[in-house]
Amino acid sequence: MRIEWWIILFVYVAATGVLLFIPKNRIHLAIFALLCKQLFTFFIGLVVVELGLIEYPIRCFPSVNRTSFVYEYYAYPVVCAAFNVWYPNDSSPLYRFGYYVGFSSVLTLGEVIIEKYTLLLNYIHWEWYITWVSLFITFYIVRLLCVWFFKKGKVSYM
Amino acid sequence: MLAMWLFGTAGFILFIPRKDWRMGFFSFLLFQAIIWLVDMITFALDWQHAPVREFPKATHMPLTLDYFFYPVSFAIYYVNKKSKDGLWSRFIYFFVWISVITLFDNVLERYTDLIAYDKMTWYTIWLDFGFLYSVSQVCCNWYFKDRDSFQTEQRWETHEN
Numbered sequence: 001m002r003i004e005w006w007i008i009l010f011v012y013v014a015a016t017g018v019l020l021f022i023p024k025n026r027i028h029l030a031i032f033a034l035l036c037k038q039l040f041t042f043f044i045g046l047v048v049v050e051l052g053l054i055e056y057p058i059r060c061f062p063s064v065n066r067t068s069f070v071y072e073y074y075a076y077p078v079v080c081a082a083f084n085v086w087y088p089n090d091s092s093p094l095y096r097f098g099y100y101v102g103f104s105s106v107l108t109l110g111e112v113i114i115e116k117y118t119l120l121l122n123y124i125h126w127e128w129y130i131t132w133v134s135l136f137i138t139f140y141i142v143r144l145l146c147v148w149f150f151k152k153g154k155v156s157y158m
Numbered sequence: 159m160l161a162m163w164l165f166g167t168a169g170f171i172l173f174i175p176r177k178d179w180r181m182g183f184f185s186f187l188l189f190q191a192i193i194w195l196v197d198m199i200t201f202a203l204d205w206q207h208a209p210v211r212e213f214p215k216a217t218h219m220p221l222t223l224d225y226f227f228y229p230v231s232f233a234i235y236y237v238n239k240k241s242k243d244g245l246w247s248r249f250i251y252f253f254v255w256i257s258v259i260t261l262f263d264n265v266l267e268r269y270t271d272l273i274a275y276d277k278m279t280w281y282t283i284w285l286d287f288g289f290l291y292s293v294s295q296v297c298c299n300w301y302f303k304d305r306d307s308f309q310t311e312q313r314w315e316t317h318e319n
Contacts (some may be wrong), residue, residue, distance in 0.1 A: 032184065038191055039187060039190065043225070045216075046213045049213075049215065049216035050215050061201075061202050066216050069198070148180075149180055
């Protein structure tokens, strides 16, 4: 098996592991964050590939989709779920800003390494900082949606 | 295609009361995730294909239908479902709704190029939608079942960013 397929397998296993570590009483938040993130990653992923900015030479469901299924459908949403579950609500604004920066930077770093050394991902007209900014913005939007969704209020959920 | 975006948005606003928007939004997201996965498989197996589509290069799947229109239809279905009614009326509601969606899909197949069946027939589409709807419904019911734990989690989220 090629190294790329090992990485995909590893990403599946790692993401599932992260999911299992999410505390049971926070599972609703995790699911909501995950689904929200999918909404954005699907769409942005498709647009980016359609415009020929990035390509994914090795991918799941190659005959149907030219985007990265494992990353956009599973891994990144799971990371976002973890992001929201352990979000430091009570910390200072600076710390929370650092939390965003930290998540975005680690993911960007991983992506750059994968881009450089494997065939999973190829930048065509793309730079690492676009990845970083888009990660930051989508984290922020999903965070806003989560706050809205779980806002205490007069609304009934049943 | 454009009409579906318009009618879908209008339908979401008109048929889902404002107080149920969260529930509608969640069921929309959930159904989207499930239909995307299931259709990915049926498309990969060449059971159906979409000749005219939004991102012809990036994906072979119909974005408007799978990403927006059917999820909205499920959200409207789920929010307006009356859980207190008897088993029989719930079944009829489900049955009629699935049949209408199937009919809609069949009409699209026959008169437009938005979707084309290869191995699919009208009854496998019916089963497909029946499966998608029931799985999503079970998941949504589970999600909204435990109000207590839902509110515990709310307490965590009271702070702004």
